[in-house]
Amino acid sequence: MHLSSRLLAIGAVAVLGLTAGACGGGDGDGGAAGEKQITIGLITKQETNPFWVTMREVAEATADEEHDVKLLTAAGNSDVDNRSQVAALQYMTARGADGILIAPADSKAIVPAIDKAREADVTVIAVDTPTQPRSAVDALFATDNRQAGELIGRYARAKADEQDIQPRIAMLELSPGITSGELRHDGFLTGFGIDDGDGRIVGSVNTEGDKAKGRRGMAQLLRENPEINVVYAVNEPAALGAAAALKAAGKSEGDVILVTVDGGCDAIKDGIRPGAIDATAQQYPENMAREGVKALVEAARRDEQPPRYLNTGVELIAGDSVQGVESRNTAFGVRNCWG
Numbered sequence: 143m144h145l146s147s148r149l150l151a152i153g154a155v156a157v158l159g160l161t162a163g164a165c166g167g168g169d170g171d172g173g174a175a176g177e178k179q180i181t182i183g184l185i186t187k188q189e190t191n192p193f194w195v196t197m198r199e200v201a202e203a204t205a206d207e208e209h210d211v212k213l214l215t216a217a218g219n220s221d222v223d224n225r226s227q228v229a230a231l232q233y234m235t236a237r238g239a240d241g242i243l244i245a246p247a248d249s250k251a252i253v254p255a256i257d258k259a260r261e262a263d264v265t266v267i268a269v270d271t272p273t274q275p276r277s278a279v280d281a282l283f284a285t286d287n288r289q290a291g292e293l294i295g296r297y298a299r300a301k302a303d304e305q306d307i308q309p310r311i312a313m314l315e316l317s318p319g320i321t322s323g324e325l326r327h328d329g330f331l332t333g334f335g336i337d338d339g340d341g342r343i344v345g346s347v348n349t350e351g352d353k354a355k356g357r358r359g360m361a362q363l364l365r366e367n368p369e370i371n372v373v374y375a376v377n378e379p380a381a382l383g384a385a386a387a388l389k390a391a392g393k394s395e396g397d398v399i400l401v402t403v404d405g406g407c408d409a410i411k412d413g414i415r416p417g418a419i420d421a422t423a424q425q426y427p428e429n430m431a432r433e434g435v436k437a438l439v440e441a442a443r444r445d446e447q448p449p450r451y452l453n454t455g456v457e458l459i460a461g462d463s464v465q466g467v468e469s470r471n472t473a474f475g476v477r478n479c480w481g
Contacts, residue, residue: 179210180442182435183234183242187221191351191379192406192481193427194245197269200431201243208439214239221351222317224248228255234264241265241438243283243431249274249321265441267448269430271322281437281448283430285456287325287403288332290423293458293467294401295333297421298372300464301399307371309334312363313346314356314375314384323351323376326403330374344370349380356383364391375402378409378422385418405459407479414461415472421460424475429454 184201186194198215205213214237216230224247232255234242242264246252249271256266256278268279276282302309311334316323336342344367347359356379364370364387373388375381381402388398395417402409405424413419437448458468459475 177209177443179212180240180439181212181214181234181238182438182442183214183216183230183239183244184431184434185215185227185230185234185242185244186217187227187245187247188219188223189217191221191377192408193270193377193404196406196480197245197427197431200428201435204432204435208435211435211439213435218247220247221320222247224251227252231255231259235259235262239264240442241267243267243269243434243438244279245270246273246321248319250319253278265438265448267434267437269434270427271320272325274321280441281450281452283434283437283448283452283454284322285423285425286453287322288329290403290425290456291326291329291331292333293329293423293456294374294403294421295330295335297333297458297460297464297467297469298330298374298399298401299334300467301420301462302372304464305399309342309372310367310369311336311343311372311374312360312367312370312384313343314359314373314380315346315348316376317348317350326376327374330401349376349383351377351379353379353383356380357387358383360384360387361390364388364393371398373398373400375400378402378404378406378413378419381419381422382409382413385413389418405457405475405479406481407476408481410459410472410475410479414459414475417461420462421458421469422475424457424459424470424478426455426478427480 205211214234218226227247259266266279267281270284272282273279345363349355349359373384375384400419401421403423405422440446457470460469463469
């Protein structure tokens with residue numbers, strides 16, 4: 143598995159919520175060997191989660207390294223803000239974008255807007271989150287989200303068995319219609335060895351991947367079932383919110399097994415290392431951004447179509463290893479974290 147070093151953004155760029163700002167390398171004079179200037183776009187879900195900030199920063203840095211590449215960027219207000227993404231697709235297409243990277247906020251609802259962009263000869267690559275259907279885009283560059291969920295599910299089950307506890311599981315989900323969250327959910331259940339509707343699942347809430355909503359949702363579930371001892375959180379903001387609610391309820395780190403997905407520096411250092419989070423599946427947004435920008439440049443300049451799917455990597459990071467489940471330690475997580 144190729145794990146890249148983090149890239150730092152070069153220079154300043156405007157990142158807008160509902161419209162798009164521009165940046166890019168080159169001076170518009172045709173570039174090296176007479177290569178034409180091209181325009182590409184990046185549309186993320188929001189600018190609060192460090193995952194999306196890292197993706198934007200690396201896309202900016204990669205565009206700056208290329209000759210005569212203009213990068214347009216846009217972000218919505220939340221992980222479920224489809225309207226802003228539709229507007230950004232329309233705006234970037236009208237600005238003459240040759241290619242667009244997009245992390246869909248709604249895997250189905252965004253498809254008609256993607257169709258219109260592709261009809262205008264724009265190459266569209268989904269990053270992080272697949273569309274429904276996946277064939278709606280030219281390519282998908284993403285974590286294997288089902289594998290990520292399965293890794294933390296296997297870890298949680300092995301740790302529960304190791305501690306000889308009867309699982310009472312809380313599920314902190316993303317939101318309906320977001321494929322990445324659905325894949326992580328399904329993977330966790332597979333890894334844990336249960337199905338939807340299993341009696342060991344005592345409650346679930348949608349968090350939209352938000353820390354405050356994760357805290358409120360966890361507090362609600364604890365009021366309904368104080369005996370919760372396993373928590374699945376769809377991402378680290380939700381997990382950090384859950385950890386705060388567990389602490390406020392008087393739960394110690396050893397009382398509850400908390401697992402999640404992302405691999406950001408805040409969660410590794412402030413969650414995994416002190417024991418508030420037991421394990422996370424670390425993904426690599428820098429790989430999505432860097433390889434996505436390069437693929438769009440190649441598609442525009444040399445008519446080289448991107449691979450239909452690029453797995454950008456995932457590793458299980460755990461504070462304590464458990465028998466039968468391979469994991470990396472906190473030091474590895476810190477070396478490869480982002481944000």
